[in-house]
Amino acid sequence: MSDMIEMTYREAIVLGQRDAMAHDPKTLLMGEDVAAAGGPFKTTEGLLDEFGPKRVRDTPIAEEAFVGAAMGMALTGWRPIVELMFADFMGVAYDQIVNGIAKHRFMQGGKLNVPVLIRAIGGGGTRFGAQHSQTGEGWLLPAPGLKVYSAGTPNDAYHLLRAGALDPDPVIVLEHKLLFNRKGPVQRFGAEVPPVNGTLHIRKGGDITMVASLGMVERMVAAGDLLAREGISADLFNLRRIRPLLIEPILESVRTTGRLLVIEENHSPGGWSGDLIAKVVEAAFDWLDAPPERITLPEWPLPYSPALEDASMPSAEGIFRKAADIVSGRSR
């Protein structure tokens, strides 16, 4: 499209928040060092200058307080955007997120809304060690009431933040710190933001369906390129909304390809790929030519050493090999 602007993932995050705040005077931003410092990852750069200290606020290092406060602000007419410097810190504010923000509308009989937008910066591959490298979405899955988005591209980051900031329901947007400098085309919106297609079909293919989210999207796409060289065409989905899951496009795809590989930067117990595959098996069992498979993190936290961390993360090469094996039948 002609109105696409090339920018980095980081710039798209800044612009998404900037435009959300510019279009709504009651949207504001809070977090640790998001104001004067422009964010520890520079994901809020320039926003203090443009919107001032009332709407761009540095908080104490106290996630339970400012995530809980965001809920109180949302209940009283404002729309807070909260940056969590590391998605791992959702653990600190977990009660506020899953017992408070997620359930509050429900517990009041649907009579109110909690329009909080939490940005959780997560993901491995950046040598931050076990407490600063999780994507964290597994923690959010058993919480009806939350919408969990994950941004795999600069365009995702912009669109999801704009949509999340306008959603009357609480939204958590997962961002991946390995992607900050990735460039890509971004479609910018005015005051109106089109709804998010949660299960985005990004490449058409007939041999195998592949689904990934967040930092794994680009690796899946790279694996798709490798597969194409082998004459295997993969049908690719960028899962931009993990909860609630929109399964239909994946079912349709599997009914054509008969094969499914899911790539998730998370541990397999408690991750979303297990539920996704269960839904596929329930609804499309008769169309499957091979058992659905997945690539997840091994059963240990992410290690610090680059050698070990890289070996623990799904890679394009690993995805390619697994997909090729499924298609050739070698995987069985």
Add this chain to the structure above:
Amino acid sequence: MPKTADLAKQSSQGVEDISAEQLLFFYERMATIRFFEDKVHECFQRGLVHGTTHLARGQEAAAVGAVMALRPGDRMTYTYRGHNQVIARGLSLTSAFAEIFGRETGCSRGLGGSMHLADVELGLLGSFAIVGAGIPVAVGAAITAQLDDRGDVAMTFFGDGSTNIGAFHEAMNLASVWRLPIVFVCENNLYGEYSPILSTTPFVDLARRADAYAMPAEIVDGNDVVAVHRASVAAVSRARTGGGPSFLELKTYRQSGHSRSDPAKYRPKGELEAWLARDPLPRCEALLREQYQVSSEHIKSAYERAHQLVEKACAEAEAAPWPAIRDLGPETYQVEISA
């Protein structure tokens, strides 16, 4: 039982700042809470109340004295022991009973229950069943009150046990550094669930906690509605005029056990009796009689009115329908995502 003249002496002297009409109104509201809680207890025995419920019998003055310092537009958060505060604020008794009975006409259409009575229109933002969790939420309401600059304030109620949890400390700190218009109201009833305060907390006077956050604090006789009201008016007015947060410690006593199944056998002998002698209702009644020269007939008719209100509301709630069995997706998400 102590004589009413002794009870009047226990209560605030020099009551000229509160009119007789006002105090009679406070008294009626306190009586309403008392009848309400006793009725909930009775209904529990009759099987109308499900799961659990946490009564605030004996803590009526704390709720009424503090809440009456608020005006429309102010916001509150409170806890699972919060019937007293929502009634003080004026939540419909019928909708409160209906909610506790799990009926369609409940304030949360039966989805919340006894621990989650709320009404955003009244500024009743929510009751939290997780100890301490409502305190940061009130801080958020105080941030928006400050941003909106209409002079509104937030008030958050919690018990002595909450002052040991992180959310309390994080919220106190944030309120102080941002000088927020909020009043932290601690109803110190001496027990955290079944545990006496000194077994879980290093001191009894919790107002000391406020000093760590450079916050003004006051220890108040929480069973004296006049004293509670005065201290609350001062704290609320400080918040309204840009003076920042305050902490009030209201010394009070839970006359019943922690929850429905708790006979409170852990209380030392004589403790309950000593506190019953300081019961907020007779004390308020004595004040009305001795210092305001309000006639017994007026007091009696306020008491009777409260009784009738509660009886009528309970009967209406008992007759209310159960919620329809349905898809609760629309209550979970405002904007649902299809399939």
